[in-house]
Amino acid sequence: MSQSQLSRHLTLLQATAINMTDMVGIGPFVVLSVVAEIMHGPWFLYAWIAGALLSFIDAMVWSELGTTFPEAGGSYNFLKESFGPRTGKLMSFLFVWQTMIQAPLVIASAAIGFAQYTMYLYPLGFWETKAVSGAVIILIVFLLYRNIETIGKISVTLWIGVLVTMIWIIGGGMAQGHFLEPIKHINDGFKFNMTFAAALGAASVKSVYSYLGYYNVCHLGGEIIAPQKNIPRSMFISIAGIAVLYLCMNISVAAVLPLSQIEQSKFVISEFIQQLAGPTAAMIVTVLILWIAFASVFSATLGYSRIPYAAAKDGAFFKIFAKLHPTKNFPYISLLFLGGVAFVFSMFFKLKEVITAILAMRIMIQFIGQAIGLLVLNKRKGRNFVKWRMPLYPVPVILAILIWILIFASTGYMMLAGMAVTLLGILIYFVKNRINAGH
Template sequence: MATSPPSVRSGSPAASPSELPRQLGLWSAIAVLVGTTIGSGIFRSPAGIADKLPGPLPLMAVWATGGLFALCGALTLAELAGAMPRTGGYFVYIREAWGRLPAFLYGWAEFTLIRAAALGGISLTFAQYALRALGFDPAVAPYDAYAHYLAAGALILMATINVVGLKWGSLVQNVTTVAKYGGLVIIVLLAFSLGLPKTGGYFTPAVPPGSFSVSAFGLALVSVLWAFDGWGDLAKVSGEVADPRRTLPKAIVLGTLAIIAIYLLANLAYLSVLSVEEMRRAPLVAADVAQRLIGPVGVTLVSLTVLISTFGSVNGSLLTGPRIFFAMADDGLFFRQVASVHPKFQTPYIAIIMTGALGVAFVLLRSFEQLADIFVTASLVFYILSIGAIFKLRRRPDWNPPVRTPLYPLVPALFCLAVLFLLGNALMDPAQRVPTLGVFGVILLGVPVFYLTVGRKG
């Protein structure tokens, strides 16, 4: 890892030789956020959540809680991103508030765990739905293995598109976002117009005996957060957003509200057609709902929606994630070459290629459940540091954000306390304790790596 000084020091207004052009407008920025967030979670997580909370009210409550959690984070992020519209997002906020070691640990976790796990989990869901659309069962051999190879191929394709240019990646993101959001809206409308009149909905009894416990609620909330994660990804490409002080806060808040709305409506739609017990046995719940509503045509519709959704989410992750490594390298906390900008395409091509390669490695070696658990657990640690940065940064005399977090300090405090609860709940659960400690161990391994490499001059 390089130890050379960064081309732009913290807070400096000077331009970096490796600066990326600002090309994303408001709607493209919203598409990045929405498109990155709506991936596999809303189509895959409801079954596991219904298994942990087998009652309509607890099930809807955990989705609403996840939405509130995401909104608190987004409202805080709108202030941070508007005040510091720089490539890297969370990396920048952690570095500015807590210093270079915590910022390095965030980048280290992204490099070793978070980004590759996210790419692997989403691309694997894409591949499994693609095989199902072709008439093959991805749960049985040899198609279970083929799914991993197909996922790796999708990652390579999307990495290539993002290397060729931000405009191409942004175009893919805009198109897939409209398609996936529209697909979910169609499912909701069909469920309410065709399913609900026939079934009356499966909303009672609202809280059956044994359908709620604090521990189960916490574990289910982790799955909900997998579905909501992405509301912060736009911040990672802040350095490429046009008129960022106006665009970023609007895009972050509007995009997050749009996601909360469609997720709550989708779960109400599922409950309009399937009982909670049926949801528990439906890992591809949206396909089962569509099958019951309009037959095989519905399965095809949902399969296409999920394919587009996960394809767009992979693209969004490859559009945003590499910017973290780019920012780290530009600040001297990573291999200097990773901050290189392609002379023709004006993209951080080495960072994109490296991120795609990590995703391919993870998807070939891990299952979806392993990837999702790794991603959420590792991300929670740095949510606290990045959103909690607001408490320290607001003390700066030169702090001048275009918008301020409403109900401060309650909103960011609520977010951080919720994250602490989730981490504590994972450590208390015997089944999650060892994997959680394993993730912490990998993150802490970054401390000696820092002092042996880029931290020697610090």
């Protein structure tokens, strides 16, 4: 099956909408309190700034690779092409291997967050919560079971809901007249020492999770119109827009609620709106947050479903995943498999565990590996080979690698799980090759 079977219909607006809906999701609404609790002071805003800076730096790596290899699968192609024939095969296999675990974790995290936030509207028991998260995943798969033109339109509709909600939250804080107070007091009691550095690292694991998704457009590279222009633009627009929205949202909440309440709240945005406008408004904003969580699962599942397809089409993964739907022209086997595994994960995991596991699973291969791959590619092919060139190369690449190493170390015991998954993948790769060589 040729790459041309995926058609280029996604515009810059639609690509940006897909990125931003993936980025926002349930993350910032459930992570806001966690970040504040870890930092334990008005300087918790620094964790959100750190997340934005890392995303900007890392997006430069994605832009160089995404514009040079604008095909379905994103990182699968980047790793395969960057490292050359032998190492590239191993790295791309490891990426698909960890994607089959971490992609369903990402989808499940948004669905679990959706169910958790539903409890503000209606108290749910353990199994009722699981039923809600499972139903979200089933509905997402149903909505994605259609052609890319329709999906592009659905994405823009979901994105509008995201923007309306964020503007309402930020506007509510501004209207109180104390919007700038958290910024004025951001350094009250601040001391830069090892304790702060450790807290910033742990908090950044959570804030970075809320920015993930800025690269989703790269997984859809084979369906983007004018990818050399639109892939970098959609990423940088998405990161800039989301960074402003996150910072303003955190400042708004901190301008209205005391820090102690923010740190302990499970429904901080709903409580924030309730204090501003009463219980009815709080119920409405909760429904809108659920809309955002749903939109995030939609975008993430869409992007990830293209990765096993790309690997299978390339002969590096099970052939069945290379199948496109006979009339709607999308990788339906890949979509159904990831949705099924995500459904199972949503039954067994808690949200905090999933967030840390997601980063631990993907940092080594996808983020650090990909950045090293870009350095290798430039050495092998020269700077003129890439279609978009970052300023100050290779400084941003080296910075990205160092920061990702620090974030990886901050995942704690999950770091060991990430390493174990990678080592198991290496073992399976060589066993598979030995078996294939024997035939």
